[in-house]
Each structure stands twice: as C-alpha cells, then as structure tokens.
Amino acid sequence: MLAVDVKNIKKTFISKKDTVEAVKxxxxxxxxxxxxxxxxxxxxxxxTTILMLTTLLSITEGNASILGIDVATKDKEVRExxxxxxxxTGIDNLLTGRELFFTTCRLWGYSKKDxxxxxxxxxxLVGLIEAAxxxxxxxxxxxxxRLDLGLSLVHSPEVLFLDEPTTGxxxxxxxxxxxxxxxxxxxxxxVILTTQYLEEADELADRIAIINEGLVVAEGTSDExxxxxGGDVITFAFxxxxxxxxxxxxxxxxxxxxNELRLTVExxxxxxxxxxxxxxxxxxxxxxxxxxxxxxxxxxLEVTGYRLEGSEESPTPDEESDR
Amino acid sequence: xxxxxSFLVQLQILTKRMVFRVIRRPLxxxxxxxxxxxxxxxxxxxxxxxxxxxxxxxxxxFAKGNFVNFILPVSIVSASLSxxxxxxxxxxxxxxxxxxxxxxxxxxxxxxILAPMNVGAFRVxxxxxxxxxxxxxxxxxxxxxxxxxxxxxxxxxxxxxxFAGYSVAAGVKSGSSQGAQAATFLFFPAIFxxxxxxxxxxxxxxxxxAAAYNxxxxxxxxxxxxxxxxxxxxxxxxxxxxxxxxxxxxxxFAVISARKATEKA
Numbered sequence: 001m002l003a004v005d006v007k008n009i010k011k012t013f014i015s016k017k018d019t020v021e022a023v024k025x026x027x028x029x030x031x032x033x034x035x036x037x038x039x040x041x042x043x044x045x046x047x048t049t050i051l052m053l054t055t056l057l058s059i060t061e062g063n064a065s066i067l068g069i070d071v072a073t074k075d076k077e078v079r080e081x082x083x084x085x086x087x088x089t090g091i092d093n094l095l096t097g098r099e100l101f102f103t104t105c106r107l108w109g110y111s112k113k114d115x116x117x118x119x120x121x122x123x124x125l126v127g128l129i130e131a132a133x134x135x136x137x138x139x140x141x142x143x144x145x146r147l148d149l150g151l152s153l154v155h156s157p158e159v160l161f162l163d164e165p166t167t168g169x170x171x172x173x174x175x176x177x178x179x180x181x182x183x184x185x186x187x188x189x190x191v192i193l194t195t196q197y198l199e200e201a202d203e204l205a206d207r208i209a210i211i212n213e214g215l216v217v218a219e220g221t222s223d224e225x226x227x228x229x230g231g232d233v234i235t236f237a238f239x240x241x242x243x244x245x246x247x248x249x250x251x252x253x254x255x256x257x258x259n260e261l262r263l264t265v266e267x268x269x270x271x272x273x274x275x276x277x278x279x280x281x282x283x284x285x286x287x288x289x290x291x292x293x294x295x296x297x298x299x300x301l302e303v304t305g306y307r308l309e310g311s312e313e314s315p316t317p318d319e320e321s322d323r
Numbered sequence: 324x325x326x327x328x329s330f331l332v333q334l335q336i337l338t339k340r341m342v343f344r345v346i347r348r349p350l351x352x353x354x355x356x357x358x359x360x361x362x363x364x365x366x367x368x369x370x371x372x373x374x375x376x377x378x379x380x381x382x383x384x385f386a387k388g389n390f391v392n393f394i395l396p397v398s399i400v401s402a403s404l405s406x407x408x409x410x411x412x413x414x415x416x417x418x419x420x421x422x423x424x425x426x427x428x429x430x431x432x433x434x435x436i437l438a439p440m441n442v443g444a445f446r447v448x449x450x451x452x453x454x455x456x457x458x459x460x461x462x463x464x465x466x467x468x469x470x471x472x473x474x475x476x477x478x479x480x481x482x483x484x485x486f487a488g489y490s491v492a493a494g495v496k497s498g499s500s501q502g503a504q505a506a507t508f509l510f511f512p513a514i515f516x517x518x519x520x521x522x523x524x525x526x527x528x529x530x531x532x533a534a535a536y537n538x539x540x541x542x543x544x545x546x547x548x549x550x551x552x553x554x555x556x557x558x559x560x561x562x563x564x565x566x567x568x569x570x571x572x573x574x575x576f577a578v579i580s581a582r583k584a585t586e587k588a
Binding site for chain 2 (some may be wrong): 054055056076079080082084086090091092093094095099103106107108135151
C-alpha cells in the first residue's frame with residue numbers, strides 16, 4: 001500500500017478581491033518507509049500541498065489518500081495516522097518541554113502513568129532531557145525544532161509531515177535534525193518534507209518532487225533528476241554584456257544566469273577546447289570556463305529557468321556549526 | 324494509539340494547560356483586579372462619607388447607611404470583565420500556531436475553543452470572590468444575609484461569561500490579541516452609562532436614557548437589591564434576564580465566529 005497517493009490536487013483561494021491558484025496540479029506517490037522531499041521556492045505551493053494532505057485545508061479538486069484513507073472525506077482517521085510539524089504550528093513558550101510532551105501524550109489518549117513514561121522516552125529521543133524542566137521560551141531555535149519534531153511523534157505516526165523543518169537553523173542543529181529524520185525513516189516511518197534547501201533535499205530525500213508555481217515540474221531520485229539533464233554542465237563566464245550576447249548566438253541550447261551561460265553536454269571536459277575555439281575565433285572573450293557534474297541546483301535551473309533563491313547562501317552542515 | 328475520545332477529558336487537559344499559562348503570567352492578572360479593588364476603595368472613600376451613614380434621614384439615603392453595600396456591585400461588575408481574557412487567550416493560541424497544532428490532531432474543536440472560556444470563567448469567579456472578600460472586610464453586609472454574596476457572585480459569573488463570549492467573538496473576528504484586548508474597551512460605556520454612583524432615578528436626560536438601554540444597569544440594580552434593599556424578586560429577575568440574554572447573544576456570536584475559524588478554508 002502506498003503511504004501517500006496524490007492525484008491532480010488543486011487549491012484555489014477565492015476572495016472578494018481576487019482568485020489565487022496556490023496549487024494548480026500536483027500529483028505524486030510516496031512508498032512506505034520513504035523520505036519524500038517537496039523542493040521549491042517560497043510561494044511554490046509546497047506548504048499549501050502539505051496543509052491539504054494534513055487535513056488543515058480543503059482540496060479544491062483532485063484526490064489524496066494517506067495509507068489508503070481518503071483525506072477529503074475521512075479527515076479524523078487521517079489525523080490518527082499522521083504526525084505534523086508545520087512551519088507555523090506553534091509551541092507554548094510558557095510551558096516546559098516536559099509539560100508540553102505530557103499534555104500532548106494525554107491528548108493522544110495515554111494514561112497519566114504512560115504519559116510520564118512516553119514523555120521521558122521522547123525527551124531522550126530528541127535530546128532535550130536536560131532541558132525538560134525549563135520553559136520553552138528559553139530554548140534555542142534548534143531545540144524548539146527538535147521539540148516540535150518530538151511532539152509530532154507522540155503517537156508513533158506512520159506518516160510524518162515536516163514543513164521546512166530546518167529553516168533558520170544553524171548547520172549543527174540542522175545536521176542533528178537530519179540524523180533524527182533519517183533514523184525515523186530507518187524505523188519505517190514515511191516522511192514527507194518540504195524544503196527550499198537543495199542540499200537538504202539531496203542529503204535527506206529518497207525521492208524529490210520539484211514544485212514551481214503550483215505544479216510538479218520534475219520528480220525522481222536525486223541521481224535520476226541529475227541524470228535527466230544528461231552529461232556535464234559547462235559554465236562560461238563573461239566580463240562584458242557584448243561578449244555574453246555574442247556567445248549566446250554562437251552556442252546553442254544555453255541557459256543564461258547573470259553573466260554566465262550554462263550548457264549541458266556529454267563528456268563536457270573534452271568539448272571545452274572546441275567551444276573556446278569557436279568563441280575566441282569570433283572575438284568573444286571568455287573570462288572563465290568550467291565543467292561539472294550536474295547538481296540539483298542545475299536541475300532546478302533546467303526545469304524552472306531560474307535558480308532556487310537563497311539556495312547558494314543556505315548554510316551546509318559541513319560548515320562551521322557555530323555560525 | 325488513538326486520541327483521547329472523551330470530550331470532557333480533552334477539555335480538562337486543555338483547560339489545565341491554559342491554567343498553567345495564566346499562573347505563569349501573574350502580572351497579567353493584576354490590572355483588572357487592582358482596578359476593581361481601586362473602584363471599591365476610592366468610591367467608598369470619596370462618596371461613602373456623603374451617601375453613607377451621614378445621609379440617613381435625607382433624600383440621599385439610597386445606600387441605607389452602608390455605602391459599601393451600594394458601591395460593591397460596581398466593583399464586582401468590573402471584576403467580572405476579567406472573563407474577557409478568554410478571547411485574548413484563544414487569539415494568542417491562534418497567533419502562536421498552537422491552535423493549528425491542536426487542529427492537526429484528532430481532538431474536538433470545541434474542546435480547543437471552550438478551554439480558554441473555562442479559564443475565563445474561573446478567572447471571573449476568583450476575581451469576583453476576592454472583591455467580595457475585600458468588600459466584606461471593609462463592611463459589606465447584604466440585606467438578605469450572606470446568601471446575597473452568592474447571588475452577586477452568580478450574577479457576576481453570568482455577566483462575565485457574556486464578556487468572555489464577546490471577547491472570543493471579537494478576538495476570532497479580528498484575528499489578533501490586540502483586537503481582543505481593544506474590544507474590552509466596551510467596559511467604559513458598560514459601566515459608566517449605568518447607575519454607577521447613584522440610583523437610576525437620580526440620573527438625568529441622555530444618561531438616564533442610555534442607562535435604561537444598558538444591560539449593565541439591570542445587573543447592578545439586581546446586585547444592589549440583595550445588598551441594600553432585601554428580596555425584590557422582580558429586580559432580581561431582571562438582572563438575571565439581562566445577564567442571561569447578554570451572555571446568550573455573545574456566546575452565540577462566539578460559537579459562530581469560532582466555527583468559521585475552525586472550518587477548513
């Protein structure tokens with residue numbers, strides 16, 4: 001059975017002033033025990049898709065099911081099966097971590113005694129046992145995210161929705177959260193996460209759907225997506241606009257980004273001398289050239305025509321964690 | 324694991340959580356209590372000398388010798404406005420996203436909404452009881468005996484729940500805790516366009532007309548009847564009726580607003 005089956009869902013917000021199609025047509029399937037990443041820029045429709053799948057928004061058109069349960073008609077049953085940590089689900093800052101876990105355990109139906117046991121389990125799981133009796137308002141951003149993740153795990157959900165779980169975290173905290181998400185997947189939990197960080201999708205997701213302007217524009221494993229570009233990416237940089245424009249006329253099938261032209265070809269390194277000869281032969285001055293294997297960034301550029309904003313600036317876990 | 328199916332257990336858990344929040348912000352509870360106690364002390368201090376025992380045998384003897392009995396209902400009505408905190412509690416949860424977290428769980432929407440109202444009701448009872456205690460300490464002595472305190476408390480509770488409903492509706496409608504807070508400014512016309520300092524018969528012109536249409540008037544008169552005059556069932560009935568109608572209207576608005584807020588967009 002599929003963990004998540006989404007078929008042509010749409011979401012239209014109608015107000016007196018205007019109509020907004022936040023999600024135009026999104027379809028994907030997620031197998032049980034998989035981490036599935038929805039990658040896209042702000043406003044692409046990722047969070048709206050998650051809100052529909054977690055029963056917090058109605059679906060305008062299309063169908064979606066979680067573990068075979070229809071999201072639109074059986075929302076209470078769906079909520080029993082899922083864990084949710086959204087960007088804007090809040091945490092009560094006046095309570096302690098322990099009180100929050102205990103309250104959530106009680107709401108999920110644990111007895112008082114079992115709630116105490118489960119609270120300690122989860123505090124240990126997300127590494128907050130030492131801060132358990134401190135009010136949440138004293139927690140760091142990373143601690144709050146881990147608390148948020150822990151709260152979504154109280155009832156041992158089969159499917160976990162995480163909306164931009166590491167946005168705003170320092171690289172060290174991000175790495176800790178990634179490890180926890182992978183461990184959950186290894187324990188059989190299906191994870192659907194949204195992210196605008198390319199390296200997060202690359203590192204975590206077994207499969208990725210790129211969402212842009214409310215549409216799924218590419219889907220597959222990270223390797224499949226990169227391979228879909230075909231070959232290597234050659235990047236030519238130019239100092240002058242004239243050289244850039246002339247080069248565009250000489251080289252075919254290029255994608256421009258700022259002062260660079262990118263070209264995807266098989267065996268890129270061996271073809272660079274030929275391209276340089278063509279360009280310099282017609283008086284075009286190339287300031288630099290390189291050939292690389294495609295990255296998700298290249299895939300994103302290829303399928304959307306622009307780079308994922310901020311992706312280059314997003315900190316990677318390999319950087320210093322004290323940033 | 325299935326969610327706790329009992330609505331009452333869910334309500335109890337969510338109410339307890341809200342009580343924790345209130346306890347951890349004690350300073351937020353003080354202003355309304357202080358204002359209510361302030362009214363009692365200042366009005367008694369300023370007017371008690373004139374309209375208290377000294378007015379005995381004069382046309383101004385409406386307090387029948389004990390001005391604390393006469394002015395205590397004003398402080399109690401003021402204390403009962405602490406129920407308006409319900410809307411602020413609820414909107415704080417909406418603003419912080421806690422409301423959405425609970426919505427994503429299979430628990431009753433009504434438990435989520437009623438929990439802050441429960442705490443509002445508790446707040447009304449505590450603050451009104453404290454003011455009644457202060458009143459008794461400085462000389463309040465109901466004409467109908469100590470049961471008068473209970474009658475005053477029950478009227479305060481109903482009236483306070485009316486304000487709770489009003490603040491929840493205003494808060495959910497405005498979507499901000501500032502909106503819910505701003506809505507409590509209704510307090511001023513409610514309490515001052517009423518026979519606050521003198522009986523209604525002593526009011527003149529537009530104020531007399533405004534007081535006649537102000538439901539607070541009947542609540543205050545009802546409280547005063549048991550404090551000052553003794554058993555006057557018709558006056559008592561009018562007070563309960565006014566408070567009851569006010570509470571029914573505002574709670575209906577609260578329910579309608581809250582239902583819209585919890586519906587899926």
